[in-house]
Amino acid sequence: MPDKPSLTSSELGTLWLTYQQETMVLRMLEYFIKQADDKEAKTIMENLYNVVHSFSEKTAILFQEEGAAVPVGFTSQDVNTGVPKLYENGFDIMFFRLMTEIGMGMHTLNITMSSREDVVSLYKDLTAIIQKYYNECTQYLIRKGMLARPPYVSMPQSVEFVKDVKYLSGLNPFNDKRTLNTVEVAHIFHAIETNVTGMQMITGFAQSAHSTEVSKYCKRGMELSKSFITEFSAILLKDSVQAPTPAGGNVTRSTAAPFSDKLIMYCISLFCSFSLGGNSLGTAFSLRTDVAAKTTVSMKDVFEYAQEGAKIMIRNGWMEEPPQMEERKHIIDKN
Structure with a gap:
Protein backbone atom coordinates (compact mmCIF):
# COMPACT_ATOMS: atom_id res chain seq x y z
CA MET A 1 0.00 0.00 0.00
CA PRO A 2 1.34 3.51 -0.82
CA ASP A 3 2.12 5.87 2.09
CA LYS A 4 -0.54 8.27 0.81
CA PRO A 5 -3.43 6.80 -1.18
CA SER A 6 -4.89 8.73 -4.10
CA LEU A 7 -7.80 11.07 -3.48
CA THR A 8 -11.17 9.39 -3.69
CA SER A 9 -13.89 10.88 -5.88
CA SER A 10 -15.65 12.16 -2.74
CA GLU A 11 -12.49 13.86 -1.49
CA LEU A 12 -11.84 15.40 -4.90
CA GLY A 13 -15.41 16.70 -5.06
CA THR A 14 -15.42 18.22 -1.57
CA LEU A 15 -12.02 19.85 -2.12
CA TRP A 16 -13.33 21.34 -5.36
CA LEU A 17 -16.33 22.82 -3.53
CA THR A 18 -14.08 24.06 -0.73
CA TYR A 19 -11.80 25.87 -3.19
CA GLN A 20 -14.78 27.56 -4.86
CA GLN A 21 -16.05 28.83 -1.53
CA GLU A 22 -12.61 29.88 -0.29
CA THR A 23 -11.79 31.95 -3.36
CA MET A 24 -15.23 33.62 -3.33
CA VAL A 25 -14.81 34.59 0.33
CA LEU A 26 -11.33 35.98 -0.37
CA ARG A 27 -12.64 38.28 -3.12
CA MET A 28 -15.46 39.54 -0.91
CA LEU A 29 -13.10 40.08 2.02
CA GLU A 30 -10.81 42.15 -0.22
CA TYR A 31 -13.68 44.51 -0.96
CA PHE A 32 -15.05 44.75 2.58
CA ILE A 33 -11.59 45.23 4.12
CA LYS A 34 -10.95 48.14 1.74
CA GLN A 35 -14.29 49.72 2.66
CA ALA A 36 -14.10 49.14 6.43
CA ASP A 37 -14.30 52.19 8.74
CA ASP A 38 -14.45 50.31 12.03
CA LYS A 39 -10.96 49.21 13.12
CA GLU A 40 -12.18 46.19 15.09
CA ALA A 41 -14.23 44.92 12.15
CA LYS A 42 -11.31 45.48 9.80
CA THR A 43 -8.97 43.50 12.07
CA ILE A 44 -11.41 40.56 12.22
CA MET A 45 -11.71 40.52 8.43
CA GLU A 46 -7.96 40.88 7.83
CA ASN A 47 -7.22 37.97 10.16
CA LEU A 48 -9.94 35.90 8.51
CA TYR A 49 -8.49 36.76 5.09
CA ASN A 50 -5.04 35.50 6.09
CA VAL A 51 -6.49 32.23 7.38
CA VAL A 52 -8.70 31.58 4.34
CA HIS A 53 -5.85 32.50 1.97
CA SER A 54 -3.57 29.99 3.69
CA PHE A 55 -6.15 27.21 3.42
CA SER A 56 -6.91 28.04 -0.23
CA GLU A 57 -3.21 27.58 -1.00
CA LYS A 58 -3.17 24.25 0.84
CA THR A 59 -6.22 23.14 -1.14
CA ALA A 60 -4.56 24.13 -4.43
CA ILE A 61 -1.41 22.19 -3.47
CA LEU A 62 -3.51 19.06 -2.87
CA PHE A 63 -4.83 19.32 -6.44
CA GLN A 64 -1.33 19.86 -7.84
CA GLU A 65 0.15 16.90 -5.93
CA GLU A 66 -2.54 14.66 -7.42
CA GLY A 67 -1.88 15.92 -10.94
CA ALA A 68 -5.36 17.44 -11.06
CA ALA A 69 -6.21 20.79 -12.62
CA VAL A 70 -6.59 23.53 -10.00
CA PRO A 71 -10.11 25.02 -10.27
CA VAL A 72 -10.47 28.60 -11.49
CA GLY A 73 -12.76 29.63 -8.67
CA PHE A 74 -12.83 33.41 -8.26
CA THR A 75 -9.97 35.75 -9.13
CA SER A 76 -9.11 39.45 -9.03
CA GLN A 77 -11.32 39.87 -12.10
CA ASP A 78 -14.37 39.14 -9.93
CA VAL A 79 -13.94 42.07 -7.54
CA ASN A 80 -13.50 45.84 -7.81
CA THR A 81 -12.35 47.28 -4.48
CA GLY A 82 -12.28 50.84 -5.80
CA VAL A 83 -16.03 51.46 -5.97
CA PRO A 84 -18.05 53.26 -3.27
CA LYS A 85 -19.58 51.46 -0.30
CA LEU A 86 -22.50 49.23 -1.17
CA TYR A 87 -23.23 48.25 2.44
CA GLU A 88 -22.71 49.90 5.81
CA ASN A 89 -23.60 49.80 9.50
CA GLY A 90 -22.09 46.41 10.31
CA PHE A 91 -23.25 44.46 7.27
CA ASP A 92 -19.71 43.24 6.59
CA ILE A 93 -19.48 41.33 9.89
CA MET A 94 -23.11 40.18 9.63
CA PHE A 95 -22.33 38.73 6.22
CA PHE A 96 -19.12 36.96 7.28
CA ARG A 97 -20.83 35.63 10.39
CA LEU A 98 -23.28 33.90 8.05
CA MET A 99 -20.48 32.78 5.72
CA THR A 100 -18.57 31.20 8.62
CA GLU A 101 -21.78 29.46 9.68
CA ILE A 102 -22.09 28.00 6.19
CA GLY A 103 -18.40 27.04 6.30
CA MET A 104 -18.75 25.21 9.62
CA GLY A 105 -21.55 23.08 8.22
CA MET A 106 -19.75 22.33 4.96
CA HIS A 107 -16.41 21.42 6.52
CA THR A 108 -17.99 19.21 9.18
CA LEU A 109 -19.93 17.33 6.48
CA ASN A 110 -16.77 17.08 4.35
CA ILE A 111 -14.96 15.30 7.19
CA THR A 112 -17.56 12.53 7.06
CA MET A 113 -16.92 12.07 3.32
CA SER A 114 -13.13 11.92 3.64
CA SER A 115 -10.79 9.20 4.85
CA ARG A 116 -7.27 10.26 3.78
CA GLU A 117 -5.52 11.60 6.85
CA ASP A 118 -4.24 14.88 5.38
CA VAL A 119 -7.66 15.73 3.91
CA VAL A 120 -9.45 14.94 7.19
CA SER A 121 -6.87 17.05 9.01
CA LEU A 122 -7.48 19.96 6.60
CA TYR A 123 -11.21 19.94 7.30
CA LYS A 124 -10.73 19.53 11.06
CA ASP A 125 -8.41 22.55 11.13
CA LEU A 126 -10.78 24.54 8.91
CA THR A 127 -13.75 23.71 11.13
CA ALA A 128 -11.92 24.80 14.28
CA ILE A 129 -10.65 28.08 12.83
CA ILE A 130 -13.98 28.96 11.22
CA GLN A 131 -15.72 28.32 14.56
CA LYS A 132 -13.32 30.81 16.13
CA TYR A 133 -14.17 33.53 13.61
CA TYR A 134 -17.89 32.79 13.80
CA ASN A 135 -17.69 33.50 17.52
CA GLU A 136 -15.60 36.66 16.95
CA CYS A 137 -18.21 37.97 14.51
CA THR A 138 -21.03 37.11 16.92
CA GLN A 139 -19.41 38.81 19.91
CA TYR A 140 -18.57 41.89 17.80
CA LEU A 141 -22.21 42.26 16.73
CA ILE A 142 -23.43 41.79 20.32
CA ARG A 143 -21.04 44.49 21.58
CA LYS A 144 -22.23 46.86 18.85
CA GLY A 145 -25.90 46.13 19.56
CA MET A 146 -26.44 44.85 16.01
CA LEU A 147 -27.41 41.25 16.70
CA ALA A 148 -31.02 40.35 17.45
CA ARG A 149 -31.12 37.89 20.35
CA PRO A 150 -33.61 35.00 20.47
CA PRO A 151 -36.42 35.50 23.00
CA TYR A 152 -36.03 34.39 26.61
CA VAL A 153 -38.44 31.94 28.22
CA SER A 154 -39.30 30.87 31.76
CA MET A 155 -37.20 27.90 32.83
CA PRO A 156 -39.18 24.61 33.09
CA GLN A 157 -39.76 23.49 36.66
CA SER A 158 -40.62 19.89 35.79
CA VAL A 159 -40.26 17.34 33.00
CA GLU A 160 -43.34 16.78 30.85
CA PHE A 161 -44.25 14.10 28.30
CA VAL A 162 -46.60 14.52 25.35
CA LYS A 163 -49.98 13.08 26.31
CA ASP A 164 -52.00 13.46 23.09
CA VAL A 165 -51.42 13.29 19.34
CA LYS A 166 -53.02 16.75 19.17
CA ASN A 316 -23.48 32.93 -19.45
CA GLY A 317 -20.62 30.46 -19.03
CA TRP A 318 -20.22 31.19 -15.31
CA MET A 319 -20.77 27.69 -13.92
CA GLU A 320 -17.46 25.89 -13.47
CA GLU A 321 -17.95 22.15 -13.88
CA PRO A 322 -16.95 19.88 -10.98
CA PRO A 323 -14.58 16.98 -11.77
CA GLN A 324 -16.54 14.25 -13.57
CA MET A 325 -16.49 10.49 -13.25
CA GLU A 326 -15.23 8.62 -16.32
CA GLU A 327 -17.74 8.43 -19.17
CA ARG A 328 -17.37 4.68 -19.22
CA LYS A 329 -19.93 3.96 -21.95
CA HIS A 330 -18.33 6.58 -24.24
CA ILE A 331 -14.85 5.11 -23.66
CA ILE A 332 -16.05 1.58 -24.45
CA ASP A 333 -17.99 2.64 -27.55
CA LYS A 334 -15.03 4.65 -28.82
CA ASN A 335 -12.76 1.64 -28.46
Whole structure:
Protein backbone atom coordinates (compact mmCIF):
# COMPACT_ATOMS: atom_id res chain seq x y z
CA MET A 1 0.00 0.00 0.00
CA PRO A 2 1.34 3.51 -0.82
CA ASP A 3 2.12 5.87 2.09
CA LYS A 4 -0.54 8.27 0.81
CA PRO A 5 -3.43 6.80 -1.18
CA SER A 6 -4.89 8.73 -4.10
CA LEU A 7 -7.80 11.07 -3.48
CA THR A 8 -11.17 9.39 -3.69
CA SER A 9 -13.89 10.88 -5.88
CA SER A 10 -15.65 12.16 -2.74
CA GLU A 11 -12.49 13.86 -1.49
CA LEU A 12 -11.84 15.40 -4.90
CA GLY A 13 -15.41 16.70 -5.06
CA THR A 14 -15.42 18.22 -1.57
CA LEU A 15 -12.02 19.85 -2.12
CA TRP A 16 -13.33 21.34 -5.36
CA LEU A 17 -16.33 22.82 -3.53
CA THR A 18 -14.08 24.06 -0.73
CA TYR A 19 -11.80 25.87 -3.19
CA GLN A 20 -14.78 27.56 -4.86
CA GLN A 21 -16.05 28.83 -1.53
CA GLU A 22 -12.61 29.88 -0.29
CA THR A 23 -11.79 31.95 -3.36
CA MET A 24 -15.23 33.62 -3.33
CA VAL A 25 -14.81 34.59 0.33
CA LEU A 26 -11.33 35.98 -0.37
CA ARG A 27 -12.64 38.28 -3.12
CA MET A 28 -15.46 39.54 -0.91
CA LEU A 29 -13.10 40.08 2.02
CA GLU A 30 -10.81 42.15 -0.22
CA TYR A 31 -13.68 44.51 -0.96
CA PHE A 32 -15.05 44.75 2.58
CA ILE A 33 -11.59 45.23 4.12
CA LYS A 34 -10.95 48.14 1.74
CA GLN A 35 -14.29 49.72 2.66
CA ALA A 36 -14.10 49.14 6.43
CA ASP A 37 -14.30 52.19 8.74
CA ASP A 38 -14.45 50.31 12.03
CA LYS A 39 -10.96 49.21 13.12
CA GLU A 40 -12.18 46.19 15.09
CA ALA A 41 -14.23 44.92 12.15
CA LYS A 42 -11.31 45.48 9.80
CA THR A 43 -8.97 43.50 12.07
CA ILE A 44 -11.41 40.56 12.22
CA MET A 45 -11.71 40.52 8.43
CA GLU A 46 -7.96 40.88 7.83
CA ASN A 47 -7.22 37.97 10.16
CA LEU A 48 -9.94 35.90 8.51
CA TYR A 49 -8.49 36.76 5.09
CA ASN A 50 -5.04 35.50 6.09
CA VAL A 51 -6.49 32.23 7.38
CA VAL A 52 -8.70 31.58 4.34
CA HIS A 53 -5.85 32.50 1.97
CA SER A 54 -3.57 29.99 3.69
CA PHE A 55 -6.15 27.21 3.42
CA SER A 56 -6.91 28.04 -0.23
CA GLU A 57 -3.21 27.58 -1.00
CA LYS A 58 -3.17 24.25 0.84
CA THR A 59 -6.22 23.14 -1.14
CA ALA A 60 -4.56 24.13 -4.43
CA ILE A 61 -1.41 22.19 -3.47
CA LEU A 62 -3.51 19.06 -2.87
CA PHE A 63 -4.83 19.32 -6.44
CA GLN A 64 -1.33 19.86 -7.84
CA GLU A 65 0.15 16.90 -5.93
CA GLU A 66 -2.54 14.66 -7.42
CA GLY A 67 -1.88 15.92 -10.94
CA ALA A 68 -5.36 17.44 -11.06
CA ALA A 69 -6.21 20.79 -12.62
CA VAL A 70 -6.59 23.53 -10.00
CA PRO A 71 -10.11 25.02 -10.27
CA VAL A 72 -10.47 28.60 -11.49
CA GLY A 73 -12.76 29.63 -8.67
CA PHE A 74 -12.83 33.41 -8.26
CA THR A 75 -9.97 35.75 -9.13
CA SER A 76 -9.11 39.45 -9.03
CA GLN A 77 -11.32 39.87 -12.10
CA ASP A 78 -14.37 39.14 -9.93
CA VAL A 79 -13.94 42.07 -7.54
CA ASN A 80 -13.50 45.84 -7.81
CA THR A 81 -12.35 47.28 -4.48
CA GLY A 82 -12.28 50.84 -5.80
CA VAL A 83 -16.03 51.46 -5.97
CA PRO A 84 -18.05 53.26 -3.27
CA LYS A 85 -19.58 51.46 -0.30
CA LEU A 86 -22.50 49.23 -1.17
CA TYR A 87 -23.23 48.25 2.44
CA GLU A 88 -22.71 49.90 5.81
CA ASN A 89 -23.60 49.80 9.50
CA GLY A 90 -22.09 46.41 10.31
CA PHE A 91 -23.25 44.46 7.27
CA ASP A 92 -19.71 43.24 6.59
CA ILE A 93 -19.48 41.33 9.89
CA MET A 94 -23.11 40.18 9.63
CA PHE A 95 -22.33 38.73 6.22
CA PHE A 96 -19.12 36.96 7.28
CA ARG A 97 -20.83 35.63 10.39
CA LEU A 98 -23.28 33.90 8.05
CA MET A 99 -20.48 32.78 5.72
CA THR A 100 -18.57 31.20 8.62
CA GLU A 101 -21.78 29.46 9.68
CA ILE A 102 -22.09 28.00 6.19
CA GLY A 103 -18.40 27.04 6.30
CA MET A 104 -18.75 25.21 9.62
CA GLY A 105 -21.55 23.08 8.22
CA MET A 106 -19.75 22.33 4.96
CA HIS A 107 -16.41 21.42 6.52
CA THR A 108 -17.99 19.21 9.18
CA LEU A 109 -19.93 17.33 6.48
CA ASN A 110 -16.77 17.08 4.35
CA ILE A 111 -14.96 15.30 7.19
CA THR A 112 -17.56 12.53 7.06
CA MET A 113 -16.92 12.07 3.32
CA SER A 114 -13.13 11.92 3.64
CA SER A 115 -10.79 9.20 4.85
CA ARG A 116 -7.27 10.26 3.78
CA GLU A 117 -5.52 11.60 6.85
CA ASP A 118 -4.24 14.88 5.38
CA VAL A 119 -7.66 15.73 3.91
CA VAL A 120 -9.45 14.94 7.19
CA SER A 121 -6.87 17.05 9.01
CA LEU A 122 -7.48 19.96 6.60
CA TYR A 123 -11.21 19.94 7.30
CA LYS A 124 -10.73 19.53 11.06
CA ASP A 125 -8.41 22.55 11.13
CA LEU A 126 -10.78 24.54 8.91
CA THR A 127 -13.75 23.71 11.13
CA ALA A 128 -11.92 24.80 14.28
CA ILE A 129 -10.65 28.08 12.83
CA ILE A 130 -13.98 28.96 11.22
CA GLN A 131 -15.72 28.32 14.56
CA LYS A 132 -13.32 30.81 16.13
CA TYR A 133 -14.17 33.53 13.61
CA TYR A 134 -17.89 32.79 13.80
CA ASN A 135 -17.69 33.50 17.52
CA GLU A 136 -15.60 36.66 16.95
CA CYS A 137 -18.21 37.97 14.51
CA THR A 138 -21.03 37.11 16.92
CA GLN A 139 -19.41 38.81 19.91
CA TYR A 140 -18.57 41.89 17.80
CA LEU A 141 -22.21 42.26 16.73
CA ILE A 142 -23.43 41.79 20.32
CA ARG A 143 -21.04 44.49 21.58
CA LYS A 144 -22.23 46.86 18.85
CA GLY A 145 -25.90 46.13 19.56
CA MET A 146 -26.44 44.85 16.01
CA LEU A 147 -27.41 41.25 16.70
CA ALA A 148 -31.02 40.35 17.45
CA ARG A 149 -31.12 37.89 20.35
CA PRO A 150 -33.61 35.00 20.47
CA PRO A 151 -36.42 35.50 23.00
CA TYR A 152 -36.03 34.39 26.61
CA VAL A 153 -38.44 31.94 28.22
CA SER A 154 -39.30 30.87 31.76
CA MET A 155 -37.20 27.90 32.83
CA PRO A 156 -39.18 24.61 33.09
CA GLN A 157 -39.76 23.49 36.66
CA SER A 158 -40.62 19.89 35.79
CA VAL A 159 -40.26 17.34 33.00
CA GLU A 160 -43.34 16.78 30.85
CA PHE A 161 -44.25 14.10 28.30
CA VAL A 162 -46.60 14.52 25.35
CA LYS A 163 -49.98 13.08 26.31
CA ASP A 164 -52.00 13.46 23.09
CA VAL A 165 -51.42 13.29 19.34
CA LYS A 166 -53.02 16.75 19.17
CA TYR A 167 -49.53 17.96 20.06
CA LEU A 168 -48.64 17.34 16.40
CA SER A 169 -51.65 19.18 14.94
CA GLY A 170 -51.67 22.67 13.49
CA LEU A 171 -52.98 22.55 9.93
CA ASN A 172 -56.69 22.83 10.80
CA PRO A 173 -57.51 26.57 10.94
CA PHE A 174 -60.59 25.90 13.07
CA ASN A 175 -58.67 24.22 15.89
CA ASP A 176 -56.46 25.94 18.43
CA LYS A 177 -52.75 25.34 17.92
CA ARG A 178 -50.55 24.56 20.86
CA THR A 179 -47.90 27.11 21.76
CA LEU A 180 -44.60 26.75 19.92
CA ASN A 181 -41.91 24.83 21.77
CA THR A 182 -38.41 26.24 22.14
CA VAL A 183 -36.92 23.94 19.47
CA GLU A 184 -39.43 25.23 16.91
CA VAL A 185 -38.81 28.84 17.95
CA ALA A 186 -35.06 28.32 17.53
CA HIS A 187 -35.39 27.13 13.92
CA ILE A 188 -37.99 29.77 12.97
CA PHE A 189 -35.90 32.53 14.55
CA HIS A 190 -32.80 31.32 12.70
CA ALA A 191 -34.68 31.19 9.39
CA ILE A 192 -35.82 34.80 9.81
CA GLU A 193 -32.38 36.00 10.89
CA THR A 194 -30.59 34.43 7.92
CA ASN A 195 -33.22 35.65 5.47
CA VAL A 196 -32.84 39.21 6.75
CA THR A 197 -29.10 39.13 6.06
CA GLY A 198 -29.71 37.40 2.74
CA MET A 199 -32.28 40.03 1.74
CA GLN A 200 -29.85 42.84 2.54
CA MET A 201 -27.10 41.12 0.56
CA ILE A 202 -29.24 40.48 -2.49
CA THR A 203 -30.67 44.02 -2.43
CA GLY A 204 -27.14 45.35 -2.88
CA PHE A 205 -26.57 42.81 -5.65
CA ALA A 206 -29.80 43.86 -7.41
CA GLN A 207 -28.84 47.53 -7.62
CA SER A 208 -25.23 46.92 -8.64
CA ALA A 209 -25.36 43.91 -10.98
CA HIS A 210 -23.83 44.44 -14.43
CA SER A 211 -26.57 42.73 -16.44
CA THR A 212 -30.32 43.31 -16.43
CA GLU A 213 -30.87 39.54 -16.30
CA VAL A 214 -28.93 39.18 -13.04
CA SER A 215 -30.53 42.29 -11.55
CA LYS A 216 -34.02 40.92 -12.25
CA TYR A 217 -33.04 37.58 -10.76
CA CYS A 218 -31.83 39.34 -7.61
CA LYS A 219 -35.08 41.31 -7.35
CA ARG A 220 -36.99 38.03 -7.36
CA GLY A 221 -34.72 36.81 -4.58
CA MET A 222 -35.48 39.96 -2.57
CA GLU A 223 -39.21 39.29 -2.80
CA LEU A 224 -38.71 35.63 -1.88
CA SER A 225 -36.75 36.58 1.26
CA LYS A 226 -39.39 39.17 2.21
CA SER A 227 -42.15 36.57 1.93
CA PHE A 228 -40.24 34.12 4.14
CA ILE A 229 -39.55 36.81 6.75
CA THR A 230 -43.22 37.85 6.77
CA GLU A 231 -44.59 34.31 6.99
CA PHE A 232 -42.22 33.04 9.67
CA SER A 233 -42.57 36.26 11.70
CA ALA A 234 -46.36 35.81 11.66
CA ILE A 235 -45.97 32.34 13.22
CA LEU A 236 -43.91 33.80 16.07
CA LEU A 237 -46.18 36.81 16.61
CA LYS A 238 -49.22 34.52 16.78
CA ASP A 239 -47.70 33.17 20.00
CA SER A 240 -46.63 36.66 21.15
CA VAL A 241 -42.98 35.89 20.39
CA GLN A 242 -40.96 38.83 19.10
CA ALA A 243 -39.48 38.33 15.63
CA PRO A 244 -35.80 39.29 15.17
CA THR A 245 -35.17 42.89 14.12
CA PRO A 246 -31.45 43.46 13.42
CA ALA A 247 -30.26 47.02 14.04
CA GLY A 248 -27.68 47.20 11.25
CA GLY A 249 -26.71 46.12 7.78
CA ASN A 250 -27.96 48.98 5.62
CA VAL A 251 -27.63 49.04 1.83
CA THR A 252 -26.38 52.38 0.47
CA ARG A 253 -27.57 54.16 -2.69
CA SER A 254 -24.47 53.12 -4.66
CA THR A 255 -25.06 51.33 -7.97
CA ALA A 256 -21.37 50.72 -8.76
CA ALA A 257 -20.61 47.00 -8.97
CA PRO A 258 -17.99 45.68 -6.52
CA PHE A 259 -18.51 42.07 -7.66
CA SER A 260 -18.80 40.30 -10.99
CA ASP A 261 -22.16 38.83 -11.98
CA LYS A 262 -20.47 35.42 -11.87
CA LEU A 263 -19.57 35.91 -8.20
CA ILE A 264 -23.02 37.29 -7.40
CA MET A 265 -24.74 34.26 -8.90
CA TYR A 266 -22.44 31.79 -7.14
CA CYS A 267 -22.95 33.55 -3.80
CA ILE A 268 -26.73 33.38 -4.20
CA SER A 269 -26.46 29.70 -5.16
CA LEU A 270 -24.43 29.03 -2.00
CA PHE A 271 -27.02 30.80 0.15
CA CYS A 272 -29.82 28.79 -1.50
CA SER A 273 -28.02 25.54 -0.66
CA PHE A 274 -27.58 26.72 2.93
CA SER A 275 -31.27 27.66 3.11
CA LEU A 276 -32.34 24.24 1.84
CA GLY A 277 -30.22 22.53 4.47
CA GLY A 278 -31.47 24.78 7.27
CA ASN A 279 -35.10 24.36 6.26
CA SER A 280 -34.64 20.58 6.12
CA LEU A 281 -33.54 20.60 9.76
CA GLY A 282 -36.37 22.95 10.65
CA THR A 283 -38.88 20.59 9.08
CA ALA A 284 -37.37 17.53 10.77
CA PHE A 285 -37.42 19.05 14.26
CA SER A 286 -40.76 20.87 14.07
CA LEU A 287 -43.54 18.73 15.55
CA ARG A 288 -46.36 21.18 14.85
CA THR A 289 -47.62 20.30 11.40
CA ASP A 290 -48.28 23.86 10.22
CA VAL A 291 -44.67 24.85 10.94
CA ALA A 292 -43.31 21.78 9.13
CA ALA A 293 -45.63 22.45 6.19
CA LYS A 294 -44.50 26.08 5.97
CA THR A 295 -40.81 25.16 5.87
CA THR A 296 -41.51 22.45 3.29
CA VAL A 297 -43.18 24.98 0.97
CA SER A 298 -40.32 27.42 1.42
CA MET A 299 -37.85 24.66 0.44
CA LYS A 300 -39.76 24.14 -2.80
CA ASP A 301 -39.63 27.87 -3.58
CA VAL A 302 -35.90 28.08 -2.81
CA PHE A 303 -35.15 25.02 -4.95
CA GLU A 304 -37.01 26.45 -7.94
CA TYR A 305 -35.24 29.80 -7.49
CA ALA A 306 -31.85 28.07 -7.32
CA GLN A 307 -32.63 26.09 -10.48
CA GLU A 308 -33.43 29.30 -12.35
CA GLY A 309 -30.11 30.75 -11.17
CA ALA A 310 -28.21 27.67 -12.37
CA LYS A 311 -29.69 28.13 -15.83
CA ILE A 312 -28.55 31.77 -15.91
CA MET A 313 -25.03 30.73 -14.88
CA ILE A 314 -24.89 28.05 -17.59
CA ARG A 315 -26.16 30.38 -20.32
CA ASN A 316 -23.48 32.93 -19.45
CA GLY A 317 -20.62 30.46 -19.03
CA TRP A 318 -20.22 31.19 -15.31
CA MET A 319 -20.77 27.69 -13.92
CA GLU A 320 -17.46 25.89 -13.47
CA GLU A 321 -17.95 22.15 -13.88
CA PRO A 322 -16.95 19.88 -10.98
CA PRO A 323 -14.58 16.98 -11.77
CA GLN A 324 -16.54 14.25 -13.57
CA MET A 325 -16.49 10.49 -13.25
CA GLU A 326 -15.23 8.62 -16.32
CA GLU A 327 -17.74 8.43 -19.17
CA ARG A 328 -17.37 4.68 -19.22
CA LYS A 329 -19.93 3.96 -21.95
CA HIS A 330 -18.33 6.58 -24.24
CA ILE A 331 -14.85 5.11 -23.66
CA ILE A 332 -16.05 1.58 -24.45
CA ASP A 333 -17.99 2.64 -27.55
CA LYS A 334 -15.03 4.65 -28.82
CA ASN A 335 -12.76 1.64 -28.46
